Amino acid sequence: xxxxxxxxxxxxxxxxxxxxxxxxxxxxxxxxxxxxxxxxxxxxxxxxxxxxxxxxxxxxxxxxxxxxxxxxxxxxxxxxxxxxxxxxxxxxxxxxxxxxxxxxxxxxxxxxxxxxxxxxxxxxxxxxxxxxxxxxxxxxxxxxxxxxxxxxxxxxxxxxxxxxxxxxxxxxxxxxxxxxxxxxxxxxxxxxxxxxxxxxxxxxxxxxxxxxxxxxxxxxxxxxxxxxxxxx
Numbered sequence: 001x002x003x004x005x006x007x008x009x010x011x012x013x014x015x016x017x018x019x020x021x022x023x024x025x026x027x028x029x030x031x032x033x034x035x036x037x038x039x040x041x042x043x044x045x046x047x048x049x050x051x052x053x054x055x056x057x058x059x060x061x062x063x064x065x066x067x068x069x070x071x072x073x074x075x076x077x078x079x080x081x082x083x084x085x086x087x088x089x090x091x092x093x094x095x096x097x098x099x100x101x102x103x104x105x106x107x108x109x110x111x112x113x114x115x116x117x118x119x120x121x122x123x124x125x126x127x128x129x130x131x132x133x134x135x136x137x138x139x140x141x142x143x144x145x146x147x148x149x150x151x152x153x154x155x156x157x158x159x160x161x162x163x164x165x166x167x168x169x170x171x172x173x174x175x176x177x178x179x180x181x182x183x184x185x186x187x188x189x190x191x192x193x194x195x196x197x198x199x200x201x202x203x204x205x206x207x208x209x210x211x212x213x214x215x216x217x218x219x220x221x222x223x224x225x226x227x228x229x230x231x232x
Contacts (some may be wrong), residue, residue, distance in 0.1 A: 010214040013084065015117070016094035016126075017046040017054050017077075017105040020175075022194040024129040026158055026203045027094050030126070033038030033207020038052045039214060042083050046095075046105040049076040053118070053175035062176040066099050071206070074111065084117050089214055091121050091149075097129035097136045112145045119148035124210070124220060125155040128195070130171050131164065133157050153220040156206060158199050161232045166190040202229040 012034055018024035024045075031041045052075065056062055095106040104111075109117075125140055127133050137155055144151060160167050170190035175182040180186045181193060209223050 002066065009038050010089045010211075011040045011087075012044065012197050012210075012214070013042050013086075013088045013091045013117075013222055014043060014094065015084070015091060015109065016111075017096070017103055018094075019096055019098075019103065020194065022128070023094050023096050026195065029200045029203040030092070030210075033209075034206040034211045036208055037211025037215060042086075042088070044081060044082065044084055046109055046181075047078045048105055049078055051227055053177050055077060055114075055127050056205075057177045060125065061089040062172060063176070066172075069101060069104065071099035072101050072107060074108045077108045077112075080109075080113055081115070083128045084113070088121065089153055090210070090220075091118060091123045093118075093123055093144075094125055094126035095128070097127060100132055100135040102136055102140050106140075107143070110147060114143065114149070118144065121149060122220070123149040123151045125151070126151055127155050127157045129157065129159055130167055131159045132166045133159065145214035153223065154221060154225060156225045156230070158195055158203070158230050159232065160194060161196050162190050162192065198229050202227060206230075210219075 014027055014031060016023055016027050025219055031043070034041050054199050093106070095103045098104065123144060125137070127136055129136065160171065162170060166186065166189040169181040170186065170193065174193045206223070208226060212218065212222065213220055213223060
């Protein structure tokens with residue numbers, strides 16, 4: 001990565017999928033940090049051909065969803081916008097963990113468009129998850145290699161801050177359409193679905209650091225993304 005030249009701002013493409021909205025909020029805060037540094041940001045939201053309902057509405061449907069996503073079932077996505085064919089200084093690929101794996105829309109993107117969009121480009125993954133992200137990263141890294149992407153940094157990972165086993169129980173019930181945070185017993189141990197306001201501000205701080213790195217040529221791998229706030 002080269003420092004900014006000729007007064008032209010550095011550019012970043014944010015390719016992301018957000019099922020429950022958690023990844024979307026993180027990406028928007030990260031983008032705000034990039035923009036504060038004068039980085040020009042472009043968004044490309046992956047859109048499933050058939051809308052995915054959240055919450056799914058029942059315990060049975062939640063079990064079924066967890067089963068098929070464990071086997072990396074793809075979710076077909078609509079065609080990408082022309083902006084994805086432009087040159088960028090960095091591409092950030094973001095999405096949630098589904099049963100230890102990248103989400104179905106992200107897998108479809110990598111299968112169909114990954115080489116066209118990512119080959120030869122610096123890619124920084126962002127993972128939003130309940131807590132089990134290492135298998136996700138292992139599978140994603142393999143797919144990025146196949147696409148010819150360049151990545152020198154470890155991924156940005158934000159895990160839900162609640163403690164186990166309440167985090168797993170709470171997320172499962174939330175996807176099923178329940179409100180565990182309003183339950184007398186469970187609500188004391190799981191009082192919030194998703195990421196905290198502190199994590200949102202950490203995403204903003206990461207955006208600022210990434211922007212500074214792009215402008216100065218400082219390697220992304222030197223940024224510490226594994227903080228106590230991102231990975232509590």
